Amino acid sequence: MPATPEQWIAALSQTYWTPGSGRRIDPLTRTRTATRTEAPANVNVKGLDKATEGKNVIARAARLATEDSPLGRMEAVAIRDAFVMEAEELAEQTETVRTRACPACGCFTLLPVKGKAHCANRHCAPRPGLRRRWTYRDLGYTRPAKPRGVKRSDGYPADLRPLKFLAEFFAQSGRAVSVDTLARWVKLHNLPRWPVDGKTYAYSLSDVATVHAAQLAAREGQLCGDQARPVCTGLADLFYNTDEQAGAMDNALMKRRVAVAKELCAECPFIAPCREAALKPNGKEQHGVAGGLTRNERRDLKTERGADQ
Ligand SMILES: [Zn+2]
Structure with a gap:
C-alpha cells in the first residue's frame, strides 16, 4: 500500500495492461475484469492529474524544508500529508485519515x-445533524484536541453499534482496544445500552468514541514535554462523580470506579501538586478522587493536619 507521496505518484502514474486482452485498466481499481462487451477502459485521468499535482507538492515541500524554520517544516509535512490523504480518498482508502x-x-x-x-x-x-468537517490541510496544521470528556446519549441514538463492530472501527485508527476492554470501559462509565437480541447490546458510536479517546488519553497521560497532562484529562466523569451518584449506581461498580481512578492517579506525574491543592486547609471542598485520595480520605487527612498545628 502506498504510504508516501512518492509512492502514490508511482501508483497513480502507472497503467496496467490486462494479460492477453491488451487493454489498459485503471491502476487503482485493479480488480475490474474486462468482458467482451465492455467498452475499452481508459486511463484514469483523475489519477494522472493527481500524480502531476503530487510532483508540485513534493517540490514545494522540499523548498519549504530547506528554509529551515519550524513553521516551514510544519507546512512541508502538512502539505505532504494532505496529498497522501487526498490520494487515498481517490483510491477509496482511509488509512491515514x-x-x-x-x-x-x-x-x-x-x-x-x-x-x-x-x-x-x-x-x-x-x-445536531451536522458533522464537524476538516480539510486535510487543517489536520496537518492543528494539534489533536485533548478529549473533552465522556458523553452519554439519551433517547434512541442513530449510531447504535455492537461492541465488536466498535472494536474493529477503533482498530483502524491504530489504537486497537479489545472487545473485553471496551466492555469494561462502557460499564465503568455507565454508558446507556440498547438490547439487540437476548444476549448482546448496542452502544452509541459517539458515546463509546468519547470513552475510547478519554481512556487512551489517561493511559498516555504521562507523555513528557509540552504534551504532559494529568491522567484525569477527559475523565472528569470518572473522577468527580464518584460520591455524588452513589445512589444511581450499584455499590460494586462505584468501588470499582474509585479503584480505577486511584490507579490512574498513582501513575500521574501531577499527583503531588494535585494532592497539595486538594489538601489546602481553606481549599474548596471537592468531590470525588483528587491526588489519589477520596473525599473522605482527604477530610481525615485535613483534620489530622489541623490537629498537628
Ligand atoms: Zn470531533
Whole structure:
C-alpha cells in the first residue's frame, strides 16, 4: 500500500495492461475484469492529474524544508500529508485519515467524505445533524484536541453499534482496544445500552468514541514535554462523580470506579501538586478522587493536619 507521496505518484502514474486482452485498466481499481462487451477502459485521468499535482507538492515541500524554520517544516509535512490523504480518498482508502484524532474533540472517528475529514462523533457536531468537517490541510496544521470528556446519549441514538463492530472501527485508527476492554470501559462509565437480541447490546458510536479517546488519553497521560497532562484529562466523569451518584449506581461498580481512578492517579506525574491543592486547609471542598485520595480520605487527612498545628 502506498504510504508516501512518492509512492502514490508511482501508483497513480502507472497503467496496467490486462494479460492477453491488451487493454489498459485503471491502476487503482485493479480488480475490474474486462468482458467482451465492455467498452475499452481508459486511463484514469483523475489519477494522472493527481500524480502531476503530487510532483508540485513534493517540490514545494522540499523548498519549504530547506528554509529551515519550524513553521516551514510544519507546512512541508502538512502539505505532504494532505496529498497522501487526498490520494487515498481517490483510491477509496482511509488509512491515514483514520489515524488522526479530531482537532476539536480528540476522538478517533474521522472519515474522508468528498475531500474533507468528517468527525463521526455526534457529540462533536456544531449543530445536531451536522458533522464537524476538516480539510486535510487543517489536520496537518492543528494539534489533536485533548478529549473533552465522556458523553452519554439519551433517547434512541442513530449510531447504535455492537461492541465488536466498535472494536474493529477503533482498530483502524491504530489504537486497537479489545472487545473485553471496551466492555469494561462502557460499564465503568455507565454508558446507556440498547438490547439487540437476548444476549448482546448496542452502544452509541459517539458515546463509546468519547470513552475510547478519554481512556487512551489517561493511559498516555504521562507523555513528557509540552504534551504532559494529568491522567484525569477527559475523565472528569470518572473522577468527580464518584460520591455524588452513589445512589444511581450499584455499590460494586462505584468501588470499582474509585479503584480505577486511584490507579490512574498513582501513575500521574501531577499527583503531588494535585494532592497539595486538594489538601489546602481553606481549599474548596471537592468531590470525588483528587491526588489519589477520596473525599473522605482527604477530610481525615485535613483534620489530622489541623490537629498537628
Ligand atoms: Zn470531533
